[in-house]
Amino acid sequence: MDRPKVVKYTPPECVEDYPLGAFQAGHLVQKNAGWRVFRPVIDHDKCIGCLRCFLVCPDGVIDKSGEKLEIDYDFCKGCGVCAYECKVNAIRMVKEGEEADE
Amino acid sequence: MADKLVTNARDLTNSEYFYGHRACAGCGGSLALRLAMKVLGPRTFVAIPANCMSAVSFLHPQISFSTNSMISPFAATGAVLSGIEAGARALGMKDYHVVGFAGDGGTADIGIQALSGAIDRGDRIIYVCYDNEAYMNTGIQKSGLTPYGSSTTTSPAGRNLPGATRMKKNMFEIVAAHDIAYAATASIGYPEDYLRKISKAAQCASTSYIHVLAPCSTGWGFPIEKTVEMGKEAVDCGLWYLAEFENGEFRLNRKPREFSSLEDYLKKQARFRHLTDKDMDVIKGNRDRKWKKIQDQWTV
Ligand SMILES: Cc1ncc(C[n+]2csc(CCOP(=O)(O)OP(=O)(O)O)c2C)c(N)n1
Ligand code: SF4
Ligand code: SF4
Ligand code: SF4
Numbered sequence: 444m445d446r447p448k449v450v451k452y453t454p455p456e457c458v459e460d461y462p463l464g465a466f467q468a469g470h471l472v473q474k475n476a477g478w479r480v481f482r483p484v485i486d487h488d489k490c491i492g493c494l495r496c497f498l499v500c501p502d503g504v505i506d507k508s509g510e511k512l513e514i515d516y517d518f519c520k521g522c523g524v525c526a527y528e529c530k531v532n533a534i535r536m537v538k539e540g541e542e543a544d545e
Numbered sequence: 546m547a548d549k550l551v552t553n554a555r556d557l558t559n560s561e562y563f564y565g566h567r568a569c570a571g572c573g574g575s576l577a578l579r580l581a582m583k584v585l586g587p588r589t590f591v592a593i594p595a596n597c598m599s600a601v602s603f604l605h606p607q608i609s610f611s612t613n614s615m616i617s618p619f620a621a622t623g624a625v626l627s628g629i630e631a632g633a634r635a636l637g638m639k640d641y642h643v644v645g646f647a648g649d650g651g652t653a654d655i656g657i658q659a660l661s662g663a664i665d666r667g668d669r670i671i672y673v674c675y676d677n678e679a680y681m682n683t684g685i686q687k688s689g690l691t692p693y694g695s696s697t698t699t700s701p702a703g704r705n706l707p708g709a710t711r712m713k714k715n716m717f718e719i720v721a722a723h724d725i726a727y728a729a730t731a732s733i734g735y736p737e738d739y740l741r742k743i744s745k746a747a748q749c750a751s752t753s754y755i756h757v758l759a760p761c762s763t764g765w766g767f768p769i770e771k772t773v774e775m776g777k778e779a780v781d782c783g784l785w786y787l788a789e790f791e792n793g794e795f796r797l798n799r800k801p802r803e804f805s806s807l808e809d810y811l812k813k814q815a816r817f818r819h820l821t822d823k824d825m826d827v828i829k830g831n832r833d834r835k836w837k838k839i840q841d842q843w844t845v
């Protein structure tokens with residue numbers, strides 16, 4: 444999976460520690476995983492590889508670089524757009540804390 | 546610079562340049578920005594005025610853009626883009642893009658003067674208006690692009706008014722009237738069409754403008770998983786259209802054989818739920834008048 448990662452960040456201790464002017468691009472210090480009530484789970488046997496889910500995910504958390512699609516659960520918000528848009532219903536929204544298997 | 550137009554998910558890079566933002570789950574605006582950034586690539590300067598997208602991507606110490614990005618003054622997106630472009634040119638830079646992402650309020654109301662000036666200068670910049678049809682970041686106030694009948698906090702529906710009482714300002718044609726090199730409307734409901742238009746803008750040697758409809762579940766009141774679907778239905782029922790303006794000509798890109806139900810589209814959204822049959826007729830009348838003009842005057 445090739446997705447941006449959270450970096451370790453030490454909060455400033457005094458005013459002088461705050462950046463003036465430019466700051467680091469692509470700087471992530473916190474995951475968004477806590478937003479999720481349901482998580483998308485891809486059934487790779489059903490998936491026909493159309494990449495619709497990859498295309499329409501507002502958060503870009505579906506990675507297509509590997510053999511199978513992979514979801515970056517650190518940043519998936521569980522919106523369900525991917526599952527709704529999948530024509531062959533290969534994505535199920537599973538309640539967090541519950542098992543994906545039937 | 547991309548020579549080939551990107552028109553599908555397969556040709557789209559796996560790399561993300563807009564990531565980890567704090568937009569609401571299922572936010573249409575964030576999808577519009579994400580896809581545009583993927584087409585434009587890592588050598589892209591971004592300016593965003595005050596709006597949802599800047600609020601969710603510049604939360605110190607987080608920055609969600611992995612390319613150079615900045616927040617511009619609300620009214621100044623067009624001017625700031627021109628400035629970035631002039632700076633990059635002065636430094637002798639090659640192979641880069643300068644893009645702005647302004648909301649409907651930031652484009653059709655407060656930023657219209659700076660946008661007009663930028664188009665007039667003909668700088669090689671890409672201006673994207675992501676249209677969620679209200680000032681969302683400050684709590685759903687009516688903008689010049691809020692459609693008739695939409696209930697917002699400054700156009701509340703009630704006994705005397707149906708919500709907003711004006712039609713959407715015609716930003717696409719206002720921009721085209723500048724004789725801009727390239728302008729297009731799009732919707733996240735038709736992502737491939739949108740990708741193609743962003744890549745055309747990327748190849749444009751002068752100013753380009755993309756107006757992309759970006760449904761907002763929070764402000765419109767629909768289930769979050771339906772964001773892309775709502776963007777599609779808006780086009781299918783004829784309340785939005787996919788078109789281009791190039792070489793002085795308007796071209797319609799998608800001609801629905803028959804409109805899907807306008808009532809269905811409207812009633813799915815809390816902002817329109819109060820509408821009466823009479824209001825529906827007003828909306829339908831306006832839609833049909835617009836489409837008649839499109840049929841008569843544009844290449845369809
Ligand atoms: C000069 C100025 N006026 C008002 C504001 C407050 N403000 C911040 S975001 C915003 C709403 C922007 O609406 P829009 O451009 O449609 O983008 P959206 O939030 O809907 O994405 C407003 C009014 C501001 N930041 N600066
Ligand atoms: S939308 Fe469905 S079928 Fe298409 S790639 Fe995603 S999971 Fe597979
Ligand atoms: S649930 Fe939403 S954020 Fe998560 S992968 Fe699907 S579309 Fe992306
Ligand atoms: S209010 Fe609407 S536009 Fe703003 S972040 Fe939420 S869904 Fe996106």
Ligand SMILES: [Mg+2]
Pocket residue numbers: 648649650676677678679680681682
């Ligand atoms: Mg808006």
